[in-house]
Amino acid sequence: MMAQAGQMGLGVSSFISIGNKADVSGNDLLQYWEGDDSTDVILLYLESFGNPRRFARIARRVSRAKPIVAVKAGRTAAGARAASSHTAALANSDRAVDALFTQTGIIRVDTLADFFSVARLLASQPIPKGKKLGVLTNGGGPGIIAVDAAIAAGLEIPTLSEKTQARLRAVLPLTASVSNPVDIIAGSGPKEYRACLEILCEENDLDALLVIFIPPIATPSKEVIQVLSDYLASMPDLQIPIVAVLFDPYSTVVSIPIDDKTVHPESKRSVPVYSFPESAVAALGAAVRYGTWRAAPTGTVAEIPIDRDEIQRILSSYHAGTAGKTGGWLAQDEVASFLGAAGIEVIRPLTVHSAAEAESVAKSIGGPVSLKVSDPMVLHKSDVGGVLLNIVPGEISNAYKQLAKQLASHNIELKAASVMPMVSAGAEVLAGITHDDVFGPLVAFGAGGYFVELLDDVVFRVLPLTDRDASEMVRSTRAFHLLTGFRGSPHSDIEALERLLLKLGALAEAVPEIAEIDLNPVIVHEAGQGISLIDARVRLGPR
Numbered sequence: 162m163m164a165q166a167g168q169m170g171l172g173v174s175s176f177i178s179i180g181n182k183a184d185v186s187g188n189d190l191l192q193y194w195e196g197d198d199s200t201d202v203i204l205l206y207l208e209s210f211g212n213p214r215r216f217a218r219i220a221r222r223v224s225r226a227k228p229i230v231a232v233k234a235g236r237t238a239a240g241a242r243a244a245s246s247h248t249a250a251l252a253n254s255d256r257a258v259d260a261l262f263t264q265t266g267i268i269r270v271d272t273l274a275d276f277f278s279v280a281r282l283l284a285s286q287p288i289p290k291g292k293k294l295g296v297l298t299n300g301g302g303p304g305i306i307a308v309d310a311a312i313a314a315g316l317e318i319p320t321l322s323e324k325t326q327a328r329l330r331a332v333l334p335l336t337a338s339v340s341n342p343v344d345i346i347a348g349s350g351p352k353e354y355r356a357c358l359e360i361l362c363e364e365n366d367l368d369a370l371l372v373i374f375i376p377p378i379a380t381p382s383k384e385v386i387q388v389l390s391d392y393l394a395s396m397p398d399l400q401i402p403i404v405a406v407l408f409d410p411y412s413t414v415v416s417i418p419i420d421d422k423t424v425h426p427e428s429k430r431s432v433p434v435y436s437f438p439e440s441a442v443a444a445l446g447a448a449v450r451y452g453t454w455r456a457a458p459t460g461t462v463a464e465i466p467i468d469r470d471e472i473q474r475i476l477s478s479y480h481a482g483t484a485g486k487t488g489g490w491l492a493q494d495e496v497a498s499f500l501g502a503a504g505i506e507v508i509r510p511l512t513v514h515s516a517a518e519a520e521s522v523a524k525s526i527g528g529p530v531s532l533k534v535s536d537p538m539v540l541h542k543s544d545v546g547g548v549l550l551n552i553v554p555g556e557i558s559n560a561y562k563q564l565a566k567q568l569a570s571h572n573i574e575l576k577a578a579s580v581m582p583m584v585s586a587g588a589e590v591l592a593g594i595t596h597d598d599v600f601g602p603l604v605a606f607g608a609g610g611y612f613v614e615l616l617d618d619v620v621f622r623v624l625p626l627t628d629r630d631a632s633e634m635v636r637s638t639r640a641f642h643l644l645t646g647f648r649g650s651p652h653s654d655i656e657a658l659e660r661l662l663l664k665l666g667a668l669a670e671a672v673p674e675i676a677e678i679d680l681n682p683v684i685v686h687e688a689g690q691g692i693s694l695i696d697a698r699v700r701l702g703p704r
Contacts, residue, residue: 169277170416170431171284174199188216195223202283204276205231210261213600217261217623224266225459228283228451231267232276233258257600260621264630266454268447275443281433282444285416286402288452291368292316294445295361296342298373299349303408304342307371307438314446316369318342325364332356347377351384358392362399369401369445373438375408382409386417389432393419397430402448404441405434460629465667468502472672475499480704488676488703490537493579496699500678503668505661507694510535510579516561522580523557531695532560534568535577540698545571551583584693588643588653589682591619592661594669596676596702602669604630604662608640609682626666631659644685653685657692676702 166173174197179185187207194200203223210216220229233255262269268283270276294316298304308318321329321341329339333353338344343361345353354372361370372389376382389405407414417432435441475495491499497507511526512535513519523530534547542548546567552560557580565575589609594602604626607619618639622630635641635658644653661683669675677700684693 165273165277168415169281170433171277171281182211186211188212188219191216191219191223191229195219195227201227202280203227203229204280205229205267206276207231207233208235210599213257213261213623217265220261220265220267221459224451225455228288228448229265229267230276230279230283230447231262231269232271232273233262233269254597254600254603256621257597257603257623260603261600261623263633264622266451268451270447274440275447278435278440279444279447281416282402282404282448283451285431285433286404286448287400288455289368289402289445289449290400290452290456292449292453293319293366293368294442295321295364295367295370296373297345297354297357297361297370298342298375299345299347299354299377300373300375300408301338301344303373303375303406303438304344307373307406307442308342310439310442311371311446314442314449316442316446316449319366321361321364322366325360328360329357332360347375350380351388354385355388355392358389362396362401362403367401369449370403371406371438371441371445372403372432373406373408382407382412382414386414390417390419393430393432402445403432404445405432406436406438406441407434408436458629460627462625462627463663463667465503465664467667467671469671471498471502475502476672476674476701479701486703488701491699491701492537493535496697499699500668500694500697503664503671505664505668505694507697508581508584510581512577512579513561514577516558519561519578519580520554520558523552523554526580526582527554529553529583530557530580531583532557532564533579533696534564534573534575535579536573537698539573542696545573547573581695584684584695585686585690587684587686587690587693588640588650590640590643590658590685591679591681592658592665592683593680594665594675594678595621602666602673602675604634604666604669606634606640606662607638608643612640622666624666624670626663628659628663631662631666634662635659651687654688654691655685656688658683658685661692674701676700 163173163176177190194203223229268279270279292315294311296304296307311318318341326339329343333345337346343357345357361367374385405417414434416434419430475498493510497509500507511522513522529551532549532552533542539545539547549560549564564578568575591607591609593605595605596602600623602624603621605619605621608616620634620637622634635655644655646652665678679698680694681696684695686692
């Protein structure tokens with residue numbers, strides 16, 4: 162690792178291998194490097210987390226000042242087993258790791274090659290302030306590859322302003338392309354590169370610049386390398402990162418030094434050089450995501466009132482029963498009270514045990530109703546025909562018999578059903594709590610109904626959950642498009658949805674006995690109209 166870092170031009174302030182962490186932990190090292198003035202970027206290879214919540218708290222603070230790049234081994238089940246046998250550590254849920262890294266600003270990479278590739282950029286160039294990338298190349302093909310990679314990495318390739326394009330035309334051949342990417346064509350040399358660098362670095366609509374050079378026969382690489390070094394030395398306060406791609410099989414250059422120490426004696430600036438556009442753009446993409454995270458507000462943990470007396474009443478009753486010894490699902494009539502203790506309002510179902518009872522209850526409701534099997538052992542009601550919707554009161558008796566018949570075809574006896582009024586239409590999403598053996602409670606959000614299994618469109622966050630976390634959860638799923646006017650549909654009450662996630666986080670913090678909460682679907686109504694929870698399940702752990 163040390164040799165690899167040296168070959169890539171990375172200075173190493175300290176290298177520490179701590180094995181099974183019998184004494185010194187990763188958390189201790191993070192705090193050490195936080196205060197170490199000789200450390201600019203922190204690189205971590207992780208197999209496990211001893212205390213994830215403490216790690217998250219420290220990493221969130223450290224990432225505000227210094228970037229942290231991490232490789233987490235054991236992503237797959239096989240890899241996790243290998244990590245466990247090597248370190249005697251539990252295999253962690255990879256989604257929980259993703260959640261923790263996202264919340265704390267840690268830059269996660271998949272390979273050791275990316276590990277060093279990203280570190281080189283962060284250690285030598287400023288953090289990008291945005292995602293708009295300029296590309297300067299003397300070959301069309303590599304420029305196109307760079308653009309495709311940039312879009313895939315979440316970057317933008319803006320068209321340059323008319324003023325900038327006019328300035329570029331004045332210094333380039335007629336056949337050059339000046340919109341972005343800027344293709345100065347193979348016949349151009351150091352003079353054209355220098356002129357274009359000056360123009361592009363004055364373009365206010367760029368946040369980063371990628372310089373690609375393919376050495377033609379008449380122009381050796383060292384001449385363009387010197388141009389980059391000289392220009393950047395003359396611009397010590399330039400605030401946009403510049404990276405280079407050098408297609409030269411005979412070159413061993415991995416970074417271009419910038420001699421600006423007469424202006425900034427402590428300067429460590431250099432231009433990282435990559436072999437291919439994809440590697441350079443991937444590093445830029447990681448830096449942009451980190452810069453976006455660091456520039457955003459830190460977020461606050463909302464004060465959510467919890468009715469602890471009501472929670473204790475329900476827990477006492479639960480623990481007194483047989484389920485309390487082994488863990489299990491709360492009875493349906495207790496679920497609404499349990500969630501209500503955190504201000505999470507569930508439409509309370511009315512339980513019936515016969516067609517006659519169903520008819521009486523539906524008549525008291527007065528409008529269309531839904532009829533669902535009420536059995537804690539039936540987890541996916543629609544899969545076994547256990548849900549009937551939009552039933553008018555006069556048809557409820559027949560609907561009850563139909564429900565019993567549909568369940569019988571799956572060898573399920575209908576002992577009880579729940580009746581509740583139909584709610585107005587809206588986008589369907591999922592929210593809930595799941596429990597990870599290492600990370601503890603995780604808040605979940607994603608597409609609702611059966612789409613959660615079909616699309617696997619769900620994200621998780623570790624506790625404590627901030628308002629920023631809740632906002633990012635909603636916006637990082639494909640389900641978000643359903644909430645923002647997809648195909649002319651009305652915009653949904655996203656604020657109410659984010660508030661629900663914060664309440665779930667507070668409830669999970671307050672009640673460690675929670676093993677799982679499943680709110681699916683959550684109906685999100687038009688903006689200002691709130692949400693409706695029509696199906697809720699709560700599973701508690703054993704005493």
